[in-house]
Amino acid sequence: MTDMILQAQQGSWSLFIGRFHPLLVHLPIGMLIIAFILEWMSRHRRLAFLAPSVLPVLIFGSLSAIASCIAGYLLSLTGGYDESALALHMWLGIAVAVISVLLCVLKRYTVFRKGWLPVSALMVLLLSAAGHFGGNLTHGEDYLTAAMPFGNAKKSSPSSTITNIEEAKVYEQLVKPILEQKCYGCHNEQKLKGGLRLDSLTHIRRGGEHGPVLKDSIPEASELYKRLILSDNDDRRMPPKGKPQLSPQQVEIIYWWIAQGASATATVKELHKSPRIQLVLESLQPSAGPGNNPFVPQMDAKAASAKDIAALEGTGVKVMPVAADNNYLMVNAVNAASFGNREAALLLPLKSQIVWLKLSGTKAGDSALAVIGKMPQLTRLQLENTAVTDAGLPALADCRQLKYLNLTGTRVTDKGLVTLQKNKALRELFIYKTGITAEAIGKMGKLMPDLKIDTGGYQMPTLVTDTTVYRKAKS
Amino acid sequence: MSEKLIHEANEQAARFFSRRHFLRDCIGGLGATALGTMLGGCNLFSRSGDGLPQSLNPLAPHAPQFPARAKNVIYLHMAGAPSQLEMFDYKPELQKLHNQLCPQSLLEGKKFAFIRGVPKMLGPQAEFKQHGQSGAWVSDHLPHFASLVDEVSFLKAVQTDQFNHGPAQLFMHTGSARLGRPSIGAWVTYGLGTENSNLPGFVVLTSGGKTPDAGKSVWGSGFLPSVYQGVQCRSKGDPVLFLTDPNGMDRDLRYQSIHAINEVNKQEYETFKDPEILSRISQYELAYKMQISVPGVMDIADEPEYIHQLYGTQPGKESFANNCLLARKLVEKGVRFVQLFDWGWDAHGTDEGLSIDYGLRNKCREIDRPMSALLLDLKQRGLLDETLVVWGGEFGRTPMQENRDGKEMPFMGRDHHVEAFTMWMAGGGIRKGFTWGETDEIGFGAVKGKVAVHDIHATMLQQLGFDHEKLTYHFQGRPFRLTDVGGHVINEIIS
Numbered sequence: 017m018t019d020m021i022l023q024a025q026q027g028s029w030s031l032f033i034g035r036f037h038p039l040l041v042h043l044p045i046g047m048l049i050i051a052f053i054l055e056w057m058s059r060h061r062r063l064a065f066l067a068p069s070v071l072p073v074l075i076f077g078s079l080s081a082i083a084s085c086i087a088g089y090l091l092s093l094t095g096g097y098d099e100s101a102l103a104l105h106m107w108l109g110i111a112v113a114v115i116s117v118l119l120c121v122l123k124r125y126t127v128f129r130k131g132w133l134p135v136s137a138l139m140v141l142l143l144s145a146a147g148h149f150g151g152n153l154t155h156g157e158d159y160l161t162a163a164m165p166f167g168n169a170k171k172s173s174p175s176s177t178i179t180n181i182e183e184a185k186v187y188e189q190l191v192k193p194i195l196e197q198k199c200y201g202c203h204n205e206q207k208l209k210g211g212l213r214l215d216s217l218t219h220i221r222r223g224g225e226h227g228p229v230l231k232d233s234i235p236e237a238s239e240l241y242k243r244l245i246l247s248d249n250d251d252r253r254m255p256p257k258g259k260p261q262l263s264p265q266q267v268e269i270i271y272w273w274i275a276q277g278a279s280a281t282a283t284v285k286e287l288h289k290s291p292r293i294q295l296v297l298e299s300l301q302p303s304a305g306p307g308n309n310p311f312v313p314q315m316d317a318k319a320a321s322a323k324d325i326a327a328l329e330g331t332g333v334k335v336m337p338v339a340a341d342n343n344y345l346m347v348n349a350v351n352a353a354s355f356g357n358r359e360a361a362l363l364l365p366l367k368s369q370i371v372w373l374k375l376s377g378t379k380a381g382d383s384a385l386a387v388i389g390k391m392p393q394l395t396r397l398q399l400e401n402t403a404v405t406d407a408g409l410p411a412l413a414d415c416r417q418l419k420y421l422n423l424t425g426t427r428v429t430d431k432g433l434v435t436l437q438k439n440k441a442l443r444e445l446f447i448y449k450t451g452i453t454a455e456a457i458g459k460m461g462k463l464m465p466d467l468k469i470d471t472g473g474y475q476m477p478t479l480v481t482d483t484t485v486y487r488k489a490k491s
Numbered sequence: 492m493s494e495k496l497i498h499e500a501n502e503q504a505a506r507f508f509s510r511r512h513f514l515r516d517c518i519g520g521l522g523a524t525a526l527g528t529m530l531g532g533c534n535l536f537s538r539s540g541d542g543l544p545q546s547l548n549p550l551a552p553h554a555p556q557f558p559a560r561a562k563n564v565i566y567l568h569m570a571g572a573p574s575q576l577e578m579f580d581y582k583p584e585l586q587k588l589h590n591q592l593c594p595q596s597l598l599e600g601k602k603f604a605f606i607r608g609v610p611k612m613l614g615p616q617a618e619f620k621q622h623g624q625s626g627a628w629v630s631d632h633l634p635h636f637a638s639l640v641d642e643v644s645f646l647k648a649v650q651t652d653q654f655n656h657g658p659a660q661l662f663m664h665t666g667s668a669r670l671g672r673p674s675i676g677a678w679v680t681y682g683l684g685t686e687n688s689n690l691p692g693f694v695v696l697t698s699g700g701k702t703p704d705a706g707k708s709v710w711g712s713g714f715l716p717s718v719y720q721g722v723q724c725r726s727k728g729d730p731v732l733f734l735t736d737p738n739g740m741d742r743d744l745r746y747q748s749i750h751a752i753n754e755v756n757k758q759e760y761e762t763f764k765d766p767e768i769l770s771r772i773s774q775y776e777l778a779y780k781m782q783i784s785v786p787g788v789m790d791i792a793d794e795p796e797y798i799h800q801l802y803g804t805q806p807g808k809e810s811f812a813n814n815c816l817l818a819r820k821l822v823e824k825g826v827r828f829v830q831l832f833d834w835g836w837d838a839h840g841t842d843e844g845l846s847i848d849y850g851l852r853n854k855c856r857e858i859d860r861p862m863s864a865l866l867l868d869l870k871q872r873g874l875l876d877e878t879l880v881v882w883g884g885e886f887g888r889t890p891m892q893e894n895r896d897g898k899e900m901p902f903m904g905r906d907h908h909v910e911a912f913t914m915w916m917a918g919g920g921i922r923k924g925f926t927w928g929e930t931d932e933i934g935f936g937a938v939k940g941k942v943a944v945h946d947i948h949a950t951m952l953q954q955l956g957f958d959h960e961k962l963t964y965h966f967q968g969r970p971f972r973l974t975d976v977g978g979h980v981i982n983e984i985i986s
Binding site: 295348471 | 552553554555556557558559560634635638686687688689797800801803823824825843848849850852853856860863864867868870871872873876902925929939940956983
């Protein structure tokens with residue numbers, strides 16, 4: 017690679033012309049295809065007038081094909097490509113040029129008329145193949161397939177499946193995806209710029225034509241890191257100017273990985289972490305994405321009937337889907353203070369859809385809880401300042417998904433609290449202004465270690481500074 | 492004379508306007524109209540510019556685009572810009588440079604609102620300690636808040652591009668430094684409607700004796716129908732001006748007259764389909780309902796004594812503390828967006844009240860207890876979970892001592908600073924006990940985790956269930972959005 021850069025610095029004609037190859041190739045592609053289309057269309061009686069235009073287009077096409085071949089050959093001299101893939105592309109390209117010239121001759125001397133269309137079809141086929149393999153050389157073999165929206169497009173890189181950053185494998189899940197994204201393009205099986213492959217740890221360790229790129233535990237002596245932090249204008253900087261660069265966080269990860277011995281198998285928690293890398297790692301901890309709400313089931317529900325919703329709304333309650341295009345419902349009784357046990361019966365037809373239910377400040381009592389207990393998907397239940405008591409709470413045992421329960425300002429006591437241990441999914445419980453004692457909370461804490469119980473009643477200390485007014489001393 | 496000329500000209504024009512012209516114009520015009528409809532603006536295939544479907548009641552609650560983590564927002568805006576260097580951004584290096592001349596390299600190519608020439612550095616005027624499990628640095632100006640750092644996410648490297656209060660406040664609240672854009676609260680109300688049909692979806696409370704420099708546009712509705720603008724409520728006197736019935740008019744008569752006016756307005760809407768008529772109808776209806784609902788929710792006198800102690804509230808006064816308690820009450824009643832403005836943070840050092848050494852400490856005392864109480868009170872009621880609390884000014888303050896007009900100031904002061912300042916968010920699905928972003932050794936520039944104003948907006952909208960790129964409103968031929976052409980959700984601070 018340094019050779020190439022050296023050449024580029026010294027300005028060599030062959031390399032200069034060679035670099036026009038990616039530009040030139042598009043001329044024969046366009047023109048030869050047009051020639052084929054014109055040839056085919058002119059077969060139609062009404063479009064016969066197109067026939068004379070085929071030859072000129074063809075001539076320009078073959079001239080540009082020849083020019084592309086020459087430029088391509090010059091470019092290939094700089095090396096860095098997989099030999100066999102390069103040979104395939106080269107010979108296909110030459111075949112296209114030869115066959116297009118042949119076709120020119122046939123047309124110019126009007127011989128072998130019958131063969132014109134099949135020969136030009138063959139030419140287009142060869143052209144497509146040459147173009148495809150050329151693309152693979154520049155962009156990497158899986159450039160096209162990776163973007164396929166269907167079928168077995170390469171499965172997403174494991175980095176996207178990090179669930180707990182501490183458990184992530186440093187090389188497999190952090191380093192490899194970076195190399196894959198930013199380095200593989202030029203350092204892969206087929207395109208070995210500088211004789212270097214980065215697509216597996218073995219190849220990384222083998223190094224390139226200028227020796228090893230990785231010196232374990234010393235990033236400052238490893239080309240794999242050093243090249244990343246050279247100035248933008250340095251020709252040795254990687255990725256080269258104009259290519260997608262590593263983000264500062266990604267550079268930080270590479271540095272850390274090498275410094276920690278470039279292990280193939282270590283996980284994040286096994287390695288020593290500086291505060292700098294800690295920040296980067298924390299930012300990689302995946303957060304719940306927009307569509308991924310812990311309070312909404314993953315699988316959508318069947319749509320509720322509009323009639324049932326309207327009946328419930330008749331009581332002054334607001335019923336809304338939790339999101340557009342989602343059939344789960346949130347129900348809010350903020351404007352329905354008179355909502356009571358009788359109205360609660362109207363919730364029943366919607367039991368499979370309701371996930372968030374807010375009955376705060378209503379007259380709902382224990383028999384309403386009997387209805388609520390039939391909601392299998394309910395995740396959030398707000399019963400602040402309602403008439404519910406210990407007697408009603410056991411009915412909630414069947415709300416298997418219940419994660420949040422607010423009993424603030426109800427008459428619930430220790431007896432009711434204990435019954436909630438059947439709700440295994442429960443994570444947040446609010447019991448401010450209830451009759452529950454500290455002792456019962458302690459017991460519950462042992463039974464359900466994952467449950468956070470907020471007792472409320474917070475006070476802040478009174479400080480002298482709360483009332484100190486700062487003034488300049490009068491002199 | 493001129494009348495005659497005009498008449499003559501009109502007649503001449505009419506003479507040249509033949510039947511052929513008429514037909515040609517009609518056909519051409521019709522064709523163009525049809526083409527325009529068929530092309531449907533610039534976006535043939537995307538439906539992103541459609542805005543939201545409008546119903547007859549513009550305030551009817553809507554579902555968000557995806558399930559929300561936050562249902563309400565309380566935005567605490569410290570108008571005038573508090574000094575991050577005395578509150579959250581601990582810079583011991585700056586202390587060493589105290590009273591030394593600012594290095595030229597920091598000043599090159601930079602513009603400041605008031606600093607001229609070469610100012611002196613001003614070391615932090617507060618003691619800092621690390622607090623909580625997260626070890627966040629908070630100064631002794633905020634002793635109560637310091638005990639709650641494990642509930643919040645700090646953004647230490649927020650940047651803006653406006654160094655004057657008016658434009659910067661507009662930018663922070665409408666996403667644009669120029670007038671005419673809707674405020675965040677208006678966007679949110681437009682997107683979600685109001686859950687409590689007896690209260691507005693967007694309420695504004697001010698304290699500090701002054702409204703923000705940018706005026707009421709910071710809670711305006713811009714080009715959105717005016718029904719989405721913030722309703723300013725007062726914590727002293729009548730909560731909403733002109734809401735009580737005038738003398739001699741009873742509630743029944745009020746109802747009859749509003750009913751009659753709305754009937755006329757509905758007919759008017761049928762004819763003209765102007766959304767502003769709908770706004771007017773729903774405002775009349777809302778005002779009528781608010782006559783009953785507002786006095787109740789806006790009255791803090793019936794709160795128990797220990798709550799008053801917690802917040803440090805005194806009923807009947809206009810204060811930040813009272814507004815914090817009101818904010819909790821409003822959120823409890825389903826008000827979507829509560830915007831607090833507290834004025835008096837512009838510590839230039841021009842006088843005692845606006846100084847780093849005196850005024851700022853007093854302002855810190857004024858907000859410390861109430862805002863901490865607000866977090867605790869929301870937490871104990873199980874509301875912090877679904878309420879996003881945002882705190883911040885419109886920009887930060889310089890690590891340099893202000894030297895207005897090249898002269899020394901009578902008090903310690905810092906100038907406006909746009910390159911890095913601190914904000915925090917809590918609740919509503921935000922990570923607890925986390926700090927994102929870092930400034931350099933003296934707190935001048937952002938080093939890591941830079942956050943733009945639009946990023947804050949994008950994050951707020953995301954927590955409310957909106958893709959900020961898809962919450963749009965069609966105006967003047969193109970879809971507009973709060974984040975204009977910017978905005979990245981700050982995923983780092985989302986739990």
